[in-house]
Amino acid sequence: MTETPATTSAPASAGRGVADTVQNAAATPEKEQPYGALGLKPDEYEQIKKILGRRPTSGELAMYSVMWSEHCSYKSSKNYLRQFGQKVSPAMKKNLMVGMGENAGVVDVGEGWAVTFKIESHNHPSYIEPFQGAATGVGGIVRDIISMGARPVAVMDALRFGDINHPDTARVVHGVVSGISFYGNCLGLPNIGGETYFDSVYQANPLVNALAVGVLRHEDLHLANAKGVGNKVVLFGARTGGDGIGGASILASDSFDEGGPTKRPAVQVGDPFAEKVLIECCLELYKNELVEGIQDLGAAGISCATSELAANGDGGMVIALENVLLRDPTLTAEEILMSESQERMMAIVTPEKLEGFLEVVKKWDVETSVLGEVTDTGRLVINWHGEEIVNVDPNTVAVDGPVYDRPVAYPSWIDALQADSAATLARPADAAELRAQLLTLVGSPNLADKTWITSQYDKYVLGNTALSFPDDGGMVRVDEESGLGFAVATDANGRYCQLDPKAGARLALAEAYRNVATTGAVPVAISDCLNFGSPENPEVMWQFSQAVEGLADGCLELEVPVTGGNVSFYNQTGDAPIHPTPVVAVLGVIDDVARRIPSGWQDDGHNIYLLGT
Amino acid sequence: MPTIVVEVMPKAELLDPQGKAVAGALARIGKDGFSSVRIGKRFEITVDGPVTDAVRAEVEAIANDILSNSVIEDVVGIHYETPAGETH
C-alpha cells in the first residue's frame, strides 16, 4: 500500500471511526506525517516527538499544530510581552482584579462593579471573506468577555483598509463594515467608536481589530479552568461543522500573494442570533451558580479549549470525542479537534449541578453534550469510539510551546525616511494655494466624515450609551442608580510607527489616553492589538521590539496597566510588511456619566482654549 | 422577454444560520419529519433579446462572479425560460 501525501490543510486521516490511535502511533514510528502543511517546522515536529516519546497521532499533530501556531502560542512575541507584567508600579495593580494571561483583564471600577475589555484582530479572514471574517471577529471577542462572567455591553472596531481608489478596496470595506454591523447589531451591543484609515500598505492585508467591553459584579467573576476531579466537561452552543478547519494555523500564519484572494480555505460563518442566545444562557448559568467556569471556543476550537482548561486547572481531563454533536457527520476526529465552528462554549460543571445546567441550556434551546470529566492524572486523554487518539500533557500543548528569540535588525531605510521630513516640502505661496491644500486635506479619506460607516452601527441599544460617534471616546453607563460608567478609545498611527515604532507606540497610547481623559473619565487600563509583518523578518522584529518597549514604558509613566490584548503577525503582501500598527485601547472610569464632556461646541458664548505645547 | 433563473445555495459544508432557524421553528410548531432546511437565493433575470450563446456565457460569468460569493456559496442551477414557461 502506498502513502499518498496530504494535500489538504487538514491532516490525512484513515477515515471515520478508525483514527490514528496512540497505540498505532507507538507501533509505526516511521510513518510520514504532513507537519509541514500544518505549519510546523521540522524542529518543532522533532520537539513534539521528544515530548511524547513517540510520533504524535494525527489527532495530537492537529492539536500541537494549531496550538503552537504563532496565532495561539505567541512564540515570537512572548519574550517581549513579559515587559507588560514587569514594568508595573503598585498603583497600576491597585484596581486590577485579573491581569494579563486570562481571556480578558478585569478592572475594579468601584461600587462593587468591575469592567472587562479586550481588543483582538481578525485580519486575515477579513481579507478572504470580508463579511464573515469581520462578523466572526466580533463574535470571538464577545465570547472572551462572556467567559469572564461578564455581560457584554459595548463593542468598537479599529479598521485599516487599502487605498480607497484601488478596485478591490470597496469589496473589503463594504464586506467588513456590513459584517460588523450585522453581527454587533444582531447581538444587541452598541458600537461606541473606532477608527477607519485608508493606506495602500493595507491593500491585501486589511486590519480588522474588534474590541468588546463587559460589566460584572465582583462576585460574578469567573475564571476558565478545569478544577475538581470528577467535574463534567460540557460542550454547548452550535454544533461542530467543517468551518475554518486549519484556519488558526493556515490563515493566521500565512501571508497572501498579490493578485487577490486565490487561497480559499474553509471560512467560518457566524450566527449572531445563536451567540445572543448563548450570552443570555451563560449569564443565567452564572447567576444560578451552575458552572465552575466557561471557556470560549475560538481559534483552534476543541484543541484549545480542552488543553487550556486542563492546563489551567488540575491538569487532567478525559474526553470522548464522539460525543461532540456534529453538523456534518462525515467529519474526522482530527477535523473535530481543529474545527473553528463559531458560537460554542465549554463548561466545567459539578456532577450535582449537571441537571440544573441542562435545564437552563434547554430553556434557551441550546444544544449540549457532556464530553468527559476532569481528572488529576496530568494527562489530557481524548478517546474516539473507545480508542485513545490523544494522550498528552496539556501544558506542553497550551503553555510550554516553543518560544523564539527571533533576530532583530535595525532597518537600513529608516534614517533616510526620517530625514525626509515635511520641513523639506514647499510651503503654499499664496492664499489660493493654502486654500486648495486645506480643501485637499479635509476631503481626504482619512479625515473625511465617517458617517457612512457609523450610521450602519446601532449605538442606542441597551439605552446606556452616553457618548459615541462623533465623540473622541465612547462612554457607557454601568449603573443606572449612581450613573457610574466607563469610557473607551482606541488609537494608532501606522505612519508614525513606520518612522519610529517606539515613539509611535507611545503616541498611540497618549492619544487614546487623551481621548478618554477629555470625556471626563479617568484612564485606568490598557488593552492592545499589535499588528505587524512577519516575525521572521528581522526588521519587522525590530519594529515589534521597539513598539512593545515604547508601549510598556509609556504605560509605566502614565501608571495604567496592560490587561490583555492580541498579537497579529504576518500582515504583509508578498514580502512587503504593513506599517507597524499597534492599536491601543484605553479604558477609563467616570463616577457619573451625567458629568461627561462631549466633543464639539456645546453652547454659544463658551470660551475656547488651546492646551498643551 | 426570456427569463433566466439563477439558483444560488450556501455551501453544504458551511453553517446556514437561516436554514437552521427555520428548521428549528418548524420543529417547535410540531412540523417534524423535516431533517434539514437550507435557504439560498433565486434570481430572475429578464433579458432584452434572444438567449444566444454569448448571453449564456455572460449569465454564467455573472452568476459566478456577482450573484454568488464563491467563498461561501455555490451556483446550483441556471435555467433559461421562454415566456411560455418551458425550460430549455
Place this chain on the structure above:
Amino acid sequence: MPTIVVEVMPKAELLDPQGKAVAGALARIGKDGFSSVRIGKRFEITVDGPVTDAVRAEVEAIANDILSNSVIEDVVGIHYETPAGETH
C-alpha cells in the same frame, strides 16, 4: 433522503429594491442587455421519509404560511427531488 425545493419570489407588482440594486450594478459594469433582476428565495428541505401525499400537503401549507408571506411574496414553485436528482 428526498429533497423538496420551494421557490418564493417577491410579488411582481411590489418593489424589489435588492433586485433593482443588482440590476443597477450590472448596468454600471457594462453588463447591459438585462432589463430586470428580481431576487427571491430558494428553500431546500430534506424530509426523513418518503414523499407521501400527506407530506406534499404539509409542504404546501408550510410554503404558503411560513416560508412566504402572502402580503408581499408568491410561492412560484415546489419541486420534489429524489436523491438521484430527477424532478417529479
Place this chain on the structure above:
Amino acid sequence: MKIGVVTFPGSLDDRDAQRAVRLAGAEPVALWHGSHSLEGVDALVLPGGFSYGDYLRCGAIASLSPIMTEVIDAANKGMPVLGICNGFQMLAEAHLVDGGLIRNDHGNFVCRDQKLRVENTDSAWTSDFAVGQEITIPLKNGEGGFIADAETLARLEGEGQVMFRYVDVNPNGSLNDIAGVRNVRGNVVGLMPHPEHAVEAGFGPDTDAAMRSGVDGLGFFTSVIKQALVNA
C-alpha cells in the same frame, strides 16, 4: 397600570422598553415568548431586536411563538399593542396591521436620529401628540421599507391609518414615507423608529437644545397610560 413587554429569543430592546414604561409611570411586566400567559397586563409592547436572527423574514418566526396566540387574541379584543421595529414586523407577519416590511432600498442597516411627522393621533398610543407635530425618534433597522399593494395603501391613507411619516429623509425607501401605521380599531400601532430610545435625557437623540437630550418617545407610553385611566 401594567404594561407587558414580550421577550423573544433575539429581542434586544426589551429592557429599554421596560425602562421606558417605568419612566412614563407604569409598571413593566416581562413576558416570555414561550409562555401562554399575559399575566393580567393592560397593554403590550412587542420590542425591537432580531428575533430568531430575523433569518426567514423579520418577525416571521417570532410571530409563530406560543405567546402570539394570546397577543393576537388580546389585540382583537382591543388591548393596546405597540410594535416597535421588529415588533412592527411581527405585527405585519401576524396580519394585525396591513402591509409588509422589506430590506432598506439602499441595502444597508441604518441608525439615525429621525424626524417624524405625526399624521394622526387617533390611537391608544398617540393621544399625547398633536396632528402635524414633528418629533425626533432614533431609527435603526436593516429591513424597514414599508410596502403594500396600491389598494391597501390607498385604504390606509384614506382611513387615517398612517400614523407617522418620515420627514426630510426617507431612510429606507418606505412607500409614501410611511414610518408607522395602526389597525382599523386604533388599539394596535406599529412603527419602525424606536420611541423607547427617546425617553431619558442624556441617552436619547440630539436636539437643538442639547446633545442626546430628546425625550419625544415618552408620549407613546404616557398616551396609553392616560387612556387606561380614562377607561378605568
